[in-house]
Amino acid sequence: MSLAERYDRVVAATVRTVTDRRYLLRTGMSVAGGIAMWASFPPRNLWFFGIVSLALLCGALSEPGLRLRSGAWCGFAFGLAFYLPLLPWIGVYVGPLPWIALSVVLAGYTALFGLIAVVLMRFPARALWFALAWVSIEWARSSFPFGGFPWGRTGFGQIGSPLLSLAALGGVPLVSFAVAVIGAGIALLIADGYRDRSSLRSVRVLAAAGAAIIIAPIAAAATWPSVNAHNTSRDSITIAAIQGNVPRLGLDFNAQREAVLNNHINETRALIDAVHAGSVPRPDFILWPEDSSDIDPTINLDASQMLDSLARSAGVPIVIGTVLENQDPDTGNTHETNSMLVWDPNAGQPADATVGPGPGRYDKRIIQPFGEYLPWRSFFRLFSSYADMAGNFHPGSGPGVLKINSGGTWTTVGVSTCWEVAFDRSAEKSVRNGAQILAVPSNNATFGRTQMTYQQLAMSQVRAVEHGRTVVVAATSGVSAIVRPNGTVVSRTGIFEPGFLVARMPLHSDKTIATRLGAIPLYLAVIATIVGLLVVMVPRTRFNELITGRRRDRGARVDARGARDTDDNGSH
Incomplete structure (x- = not known):
């Protein structure tokens, strides 16, 4: 042919x-x-x-x-x-x-x-x-x-x-x-x-x-x-989330670092004024979004002084999102981490802020490929000029929690920064390490007015039910929200609108069955799938014949073939 x-x-x-x-x-x-x-x-x-x-x-x-x-x-x-x-x-x-x-x-x-x-x-x-x-x-x-x-x-x-x-x-x-x-x-x-x-x-x-x-x-x-x-508890805490917004849309919002920081300072001052006026309760701590202070306050004196003054005025700790420059003590090389810092009204920046993850500092552990770092950089830059805009962040480590002292009472807050909330292991590790509530600081400004922020909020709602924890979401441009342990939203902001949220929510220390089991049910499903495929790929095993009925079919075919042979030989 x-x-x-x-x-x-x-x-x-x-x-x-x-x-x-x-x-x-x-x-x-x-x-x-x-x-x-x-x-x-x-x-x-x-x-x-x-x-x-x-x-x-x-x-x-x-x-x-x-x-x-x-x-x-x-x-x-x-x-x-x-x-x-x-x-x-x-x-x-x-x-x-x-x-x-x-x-x-x-x-x-x-x-x-x-x-x-x-x-x-x-x-x-x-x-x-x-x-x-x-x-x-x-x-x-x-x-x-x-x-x-x-x-x-x-x-x-x-x-x-x-x-x-x-x-x-x-x-x-x-x-x-x-x-x-x-x-x-x-x-x-x-x-x-x-x-x-x-x-x-x-x-x-x-x-x-x-x-x-x-x-x-x-x-x-x-x-x-x-x-x-899991929704009933004697212990509770008043939490506040700040959404400062960004000056304009687009990938260059990070070039507007000072304006973004000022937006979150101004919105926090509005919250403080509302507390003094008696229109909202005084929070036990205030959560800012990821990248809310891209000016590193551990090395920038102006940013540090502004945060010191703001925290003293609020009288409670402020958890800020920032980008830190870290130096390797052995090589002297520097790398960036996407970090959250607890800014204390009395002590200012945490003592471990320049050292590494600790009670007052959380470094994002699951960093986003093609955003916070670029795998195979020399290859992917051939397809898009935007490839070189990807960061060079390093993943953090540690237990995934922050320790916040408000009026002598300590609260353990688990953190899943933005991208991390999509991964089961992030919130699970935090809760296993004592998180009483979960925080999801996020920066969605680079995705404009798309469905992304709503999809991410849904993940936070699922995590609330999964671990029986209150979840507070703080986003630079929205949507920020406070979520009950049953997954329902107490309050939320609009998208690309400055605002703040305040609510008194339960604290929990017990663990759901899902938290205790972790990934075991998932691994069992994967193992069962693999075993099923292996059984099909090895068709002559007894188990395969028992499950699929092929043994019976083969016997029927042999009987039919024998009947045809006797007919051909004239035996019957």
Whole structure:
């Protein structure tokens, strides 16, 4: 066969595939599923669309005899339809290339999910395997490469959902699992019930799918009282969050450092005036956002004096966000850290401010690739002139908490700075190390008036439920908020508007089941997925035959072959 003939055959086969009705239906269902998943995320918060989304994707993947490449394509189409509308904030000031490139890479993960799901859904309890594979792929893209990209995990789209209470049992992975198993159960209930309406197998299928649909909501309902139990406490604290705003939008806001610092000073003075007037209660401490003082107050005398005066006037500690220059005592080289400092009204800057992480200083531990540092700098600078604008920050260490003394009473505050709130291990480590409340200082000014800040606030709400802690969010340009331990918002600011928030909130020292278990449920899901794949890849094991029924099928084929042979020999 000539090369031209082979080419014609490939083209003809491709055309037949693309025009095949089932192919178009699967692709349409996958795209619709991706769009539905996007609709479940803030600021829309249509959480039930998350279930609809995965029901559509499971329906596309549940067709009998579906090829692996078709499953991968369905996953890829779903991913593009989800990530492209979810992440345009990435390219708001740097152009569409990073946004589109990241969306394609993330869609590659959902393509891998589609392939894995087709393999594992050959087993019974298909909704369970679908959900295990979904959670495992969320773990993979939240971990690799460059530390992963957890944005868009299904559990973060369940604000307002009764399933959110499951976060107190197993964190974000369990919420994602519940959405996936319910969606898959609904899809299989419809699809298999239609295909096998008259068979005994349909009874088993319908029972399994029905169980998948009802178990997760029952578990969520059973969990809800225990979640609310974390909302009652004899200990409480009055906290304040400052949103100073930035002078103008764009990537050059850091060049406006003095103006940003002055904005937060002025808004804090407005808070102090309101306290003196009796219109708001006196806070026990004041939280500023990340980058609220990019002028390093440990070396800049003017900034230090202004903060000293402000803290004395407030009479309470102020937690400020700044960028510190750190010198390696061995090499003499310097590097930057994204830090939070407790500015005391009596002592000024913390004693450990110039030394390293300690009770009065927190250094951001999970730094953002392509923002705070640039991996493979020489490679990525070939694609965008903005590459060299990435920082050269180093990750911090330590327990992830600040110790704040207000009137002789000490409070342990866990910190997850901006990007860190998306990672399970950040808040978990802080709470394990004694955090009584959680603070999320953030700087979203570089993302303009996009959906990013609302998506990040949703993560803070999930963390509140997950660990049973009050969460206070302070953002330079919004949205700042104070969140109850049950995930509801007490108060919030507008976007790109200066303001302050004050509320008396409970302190907690107990730990939820999710905090105690940590990543164990997630790792169990990943291990189960891997074991399932290994069983399929080694088809002649007894376990594989027991689960898939292939042994029985092979025996039936042997009997049929023997019957044909006897017929041919005229024995019967």
